[in-house]
Amino acid sequence: xxxxxxxxxxxxxxxxxxxxxxxxxxxxxxxxxxxxxxxxxxxxxxxxxxxxxxxxxxxxxxxxxxxxxxxxxxxxxxxxxxxxxxxxxxxxxxxxxxxxxxxxxxxxxxxxxxxxxxxxxxxxxxxxxxxxxxxxxxxxxxxxxxxxxxxxxx
Amino acid sequence: xxxxxxxxxxxxxxxxxxxxxxxxxxxxxxxxxxxxxxxxxxxxxxxxxxxxxxxxxxxxxxxxxx
Numbered sequence: 001x002x003x004x005x006x007x008x009x010x011x012x013x014x015x016x017x018x019x020x021x022x023x024x025x026x027x028x029x030x031x032x033x034x035x036x037x038x039x040x041x042x043x044x045x046x047x048x049x050x051x052x053x054x055x056x057x058x059x060x061x062x063x064x065x066x067x068x069x070x071x072x073x074x075x076x077x078x079x080x081x082x083x084x085x086x087x088x089x090x091x092x093x094x095x096x097x098x099x100x101x102x103x104x105x106x107x108x109x110x111x112x113x114x115x116x117x118x119x120x121x122x123x124x125x126x127x128x129x130x131x132x133x134x135x136x137x138x139x140x141x142x143x144x145x146x147x148x149x150x151x152x153x154x
Numbered sequence: 155x156x157x158x159x160x161x162x163x164x165x166x167x168x169x170x171x172x173x174x175x176x177x178x179x180x181x182x183x184x185x186x187x188x189x190x191x192x193x194x195x196x197x198x199x200x201x202x203x204x205x206x207x208x209x210x211x212x213x214x215x216x217x218x219x220x
Binding site: 013016021022029052064069070073079102103105111121 | 164166167168169170171172173174176183184185187188189190191192193194195196198199200201202204205206207209210213214215217218219220
Protein backbone atom coordinates (compact mmCIF):
# COMPACT_ATOMS: atom_id res chain seq x y z
CA UNK A 1 0.00 0.00 0.00
CA UNK A 2 1.33 3.40 -0.97
CA UNK A 3 2.52 5.53 1.92
CA UNK A 4 0.91 8.96 1.83
CA UNK A 5 1.83 12.17 3.60
CA UNK A 6 1.01 15.85 3.39
CA UNK A 7 3.93 18.20 3.81
CA UNK A 8 3.33 21.32 5.85
CA UNK A 9 4.95 24.52 4.63
CA UNK A 10 7.06 24.42 7.82
CA UNK A 11 8.98 21.46 6.32
CA UNK A 12 10.13 23.55 3.36
CA UNK A 13 10.57 26.68 5.50
CA UNK A 14 12.75 24.84 8.07
CA UNK A 15 14.84 23.63 5.14
CA UNK A 16 15.13 27.08 3.57
CA UNK A 17 15.89 29.04 6.75
CA UNK A 18 18.21 26.24 7.91
CA UNK A 19 16.78 25.89 11.40
CA UNK A 20 17.32 23.09 13.95
CA UNK A 21 15.10 20.69 11.96
CA UNK A 22 16.95 21.01 8.67
CA UNK A 23 18.93 17.76 8.89
CA UNK A 24 15.91 15.75 10.08
CA UNK A 25 13.96 17.21 7.15
CA UNK A 26 16.56 15.88 4.69
CA UNK A 27 16.59 12.45 6.34
CA UNK A 28 12.80 12.29 6.28
CA UNK A 29 12.63 13.39 2.64
CA UNK A 30 15.21 10.74 1.75
CA UNK A 31 13.19 8.09 3.57
CA UNK A 32 9.94 9.21 1.89
CA UNK A 33 11.64 9.11 -1.50
CA UNK A 34 12.91 5.56 -0.89
CA UNK A 35 9.39 4.53 0.07
CA UNK A 36 8.06 6.13 -3.12
CA UNK A 37 5.56 7.92 -0.92
CA UNK A 38 2.77 9.99 -2.43
CA UNK A 39 3.35 13.51 -1.17
CA UNK A 40 0.77 16.28 -1.09
CA UNK A 41 1.04 20.03 -0.62
CA UNK A 42 -1.95 22.35 -0.24
CA UNK A 43 -2.55 25.72 -1.83
CA UNK A 44 -2.48 27.44 1.57
CA UNK A 45 1.00 26.03 2.19
CA UNK A 46 2.06 26.93 -1.34
CA UNK A 47 0.94 30.51 -0.67
CA UNK A 48 2.93 30.57 2.60
CA UNK A 49 6.18 29.58 0.88
CA UNK A 50 5.41 31.93 -1.99
CA UNK A 51 4.94 34.80 0.50
CA UNK A 52 8.57 34.29 1.48
CA UNK A 53 9.57 34.53 -2.17
CA UNK A 54 7.44 37.65 -2.73
CA UNK A 55 9.12 39.35 0.23
CA UNK A 56 12.53 39.12 -1.43
CA UNK A 57 13.64 42.47 -2.77
CA UNK A 58 16.47 41.24 -4.97
CA UNK A 59 15.36 39.94 -8.39
CA UNK A 60 18.23 37.50 -8.73
CA UNK A 61 17.59 35.90 -5.35
CA UNK A 62 13.88 35.84 -6.04
CA UNK A 63 14.52 33.94 -9.28
CA UNK A 64 16.84 31.51 -7.46
CA UNK A 65 14.25 30.90 -4.74
CA UNK A 66 11.51 30.37 -7.33
CA UNK A 67 13.62 27.82 -9.20
CA UNK A 68 14.55 25.99 -5.99
CA UNK A 69 10.91 25.75 -4.91
CA UNK A 70 9.90 24.45 -8.36
CA UNK A 71 12.77 21.90 -8.27
CA UNK A 72 11.60 20.61 -4.87
CA UNK A 73 8.05 20.21 -6.16
CA UNK A 74 9.19 18.37 -9.29
CA UNK A 75 11.82 16.08 -7.84
CA UNK A 76 9.39 14.83 -5.18
CA UNK A 77 6.43 14.75 -7.58
CA UNK A 78 4.76 16.86 -4.91
CA UNK A 79 1.05 16.98 -5.68
CA UNK A 80 -0.34 20.48 -5.20
CA UNK A 81 -3.91 19.84 -4.17
CA UNK A 82 -6.94 22.08 -3.94
CA UNK A 83 -9.35 22.17 -1.06
CA UNK A 84 -12.85 20.97 -1.90
CA UNK A 85 -16.26 21.38 -0.29
CA UNK A 86 -15.77 18.39 2.05
CA UNK A 87 -12.49 19.92 3.27
CA UNK A 88 -14.12 23.33 3.70
CA UNK A 89 -16.86 21.80 5.86
CA UNK A 90 -14.33 19.97 8.05
CA UNK A 91 -12.27 23.16 8.50
CA UNK A 92 -15.48 25.00 9.43
CA UNK A 93 -16.34 22.31 12.00
CA UNK A 94 -12.92 22.79 13.63
CA UNK A 95 -13.29 26.59 13.60
CA UNK A 96 -16.79 26.40 15.15
CA UNK A 97 -15.56 24.03 17.89
CA UNK A 98 -12.65 26.34 18.61
CA UNK A 99 -14.99 29.34 19.04
CA UNK A 100 -17.36 27.29 21.26
CA UNK A 101 -14.38 26.43 23.49
CA UNK A 102 -13.69 30.14 23.89
CA UNK A 103 -11.16 30.77 21.13
CA UNK A 104 -10.92 34.46 20.28
CA UNK A 105 -9.60 34.45 16.72
CA UNK A 106 -12.39 35.69 14.43
CA UNK A 107 -11.04 34.74 11.02
CA UNK A 108 -10.85 31.21 9.63
CA UNK A 109 -7.57 29.91 10.99
CA UNK A 110 -5.23 28.59 8.24
CA UNK A 111 -4.27 25.60 10.42
CA UNK A 112 -7.86 24.36 10.18
CA UNK A 113 -7.76 24.37 6.38
CA UNK A 114 -4.33 22.76 6.45
CA UNK A 115 -5.42 20.09 8.96
CA UNK A 116 -8.64 19.31 7.09
CA UNK A 117 -6.78 19.11 3.79
CA UNK A 118 -4.14 16.77 5.23
CA UNK A 119 -6.75 14.54 6.87
CA UNK A 120 -8.63 14.29 3.57
CA UNK A 121 -5.71 13.52 1.26
CA UNK A 122 -3.39 11.38 3.36
CA UNK A 123 -4.47 11.25 7.02
CA UNK A 124 -0.93 12.30 7.86
CA UNK A 125 0.82 15.67 8.19
CA UNK A 126 4.58 16.06 8.33
CA UNK A 127 5.48 19.33 10.07
CA UNK A 128 8.31 20.89 12.04
CA UNK A 129 5.73 22.92 13.96
CA UNK A 130 2.90 20.72 15.34
CA UNK A 131 0.55 23.49 16.41
CA UNK A 132 -2.24 22.98 18.95
CA UNK A 133 -4.89 23.77 16.33
CA UNK A 134 -4.06 20.49 14.58
CA UNK A 135 -5.39 18.53 17.58
CA UNK A 136 -8.88 19.30 16.26
CA UNK A 137 -8.49 16.50 13.71
CA UNK A 138 -8.72 13.13 15.40
CA UNK A 139 -8.16 11.25 12.14
CA UNK A 140 -4.94 13.12 11.41
CA UNK A 141 -1.51 11.77 12.34
CA UNK A 142 0.75 14.76 12.98
CA UNK A 143 4.46 13.92 12.78
CA UNK A 144 7.67 15.88 13.02
CA UNK A 145 10.47 14.66 10.71
CA UNK A 146 12.17 13.02 13.72
CA UNK A 147 8.92 11.43 14.85
CA UNK A 148 8.37 10.12 11.33
CA UNK A 149 11.87 8.62 11.22
CA UNK A 150 11.46 7.00 14.62
CA UNK A 151 8.12 5.49 13.72
CA UNK A 152 8.57 4.54 10.09
CA UNK A 153 12.29 4.00 9.42
CA UNK A 154 13.06 0.35 8.92
CA UNK B 155 -2.50 38.11 -13.53
CA UNK B 156 -4.82 37.16 -16.41
CA UNK B 157 -7.25 34.37 -15.59
CA UNK B 158 -7.65 31.73 -18.31
CA UNK B 159 -11.18 31.18 -19.60
CA UNK B 160 -11.21 27.48 -18.75
CA UNK B 161 -13.19 26.04 -15.86
CA UNK B 162 -12.97 22.51 -14.52
CA UNK B 163 -16.19 21.27 -12.96
CA UNK B 164 -15.73 18.70 -10.22
CA UNK B 165 -17.87 17.19 -7.49
CA UNK B 166 -17.78 18.46 -3.90
CA UNK B 167 -15.44 15.71 -2.72
CA UNK B 168 -13.23 15.36 -5.81
CA UNK B 169 -9.47 15.52 -5.42
CA UNK B 170 -7.98 18.20 -7.65
CA UNK B 171 -4.23 18.26 -8.36
CA UNK B 172 -2.48 21.19 -10.02
CA UNK B 173 0.44 20.65 -12.35
CA UNK B 174 2.73 22.98 -14.29
CA UNK B 175 2.86 20.41 -17.08
CA UNK B 176 6.59 19.75 -16.71
CA UNK B 177 7.77 16.27 -15.90
CA UNK B 178 9.85 15.69 -12.81
CA UNK B 179 12.83 13.44 -12.28
CA UNK B 180 11.46 11.68 -9.27
CA UNK B 181 13.85 9.81 -7.06
CA UNK B 182 17.02 10.35 -9.07
CA UNK B 183 18.41 13.42 -7.41
CA UNK B 184 16.08 14.11 -4.51
CA UNK B 185 18.72 14.75 -1.87
CA UNK B 186 21.00 16.63 -4.27
CA UNK B 187 18.13 18.95 -5.20
CA UNK B 188 17.19 19.56 -1.55
CA UNK B 189 20.80 20.07 -0.45
CA UNK B 190 21.26 22.81 -3.06
CA UNK B 191 18.60 24.95 -1.39
CA UNK B 192 19.26 24.19 2.29
CA UNK B 193 19.66 27.51 4.13
CA UNK B 194 18.79 29.56 1.03
CA UNK B 195 16.70 31.94 3.20
CA UNK B 196 19.38 32.49 5.84
CA UNK B 197 19.71 36.09 4.62
CA UNK B 198 16.01 36.53 3.85
CA UNK B 199 14.97 40.21 4.20
CA UNK B 200 12.17 39.36 6.67
CA UNK B 201 12.74 35.79 7.91
CA UNK B 202 16.51 35.88 8.52
CA UNK B 203 17.44 34.48 11.90
CA UNK B 204 13.96 33.03 12.42
CA UNK B 205 13.12 29.35 12.90
CA UNK B 206 10.20 27.88 10.93
CA UNK B 207 8.03 28.08 14.07
CA UNK B 208 8.47 31.87 14.13
CA UNK B 209 7.94 32.17 10.38
CA UNK B 210 4.69 30.19 10.71
CA UNK B 211 3.55 32.51 13.51
CA UNK B 212 4.36 35.45 11.25
CA UNK B 213 2.25 33.89 8.47
CA UNK B 214 -0.68 32.36 10.42
CA UNK B 215 -0.71 34.16 13.73
CA UNK B 216 -0.03 32.73 17.17
CA UNK B 217 -0.90 29.18 18.09
CA UNK B 218 -4.10 28.35 19.94
CA UNK B 219 -5.21 30.87 22.59
CA UNK B 220 -7.28 28.34 24.55
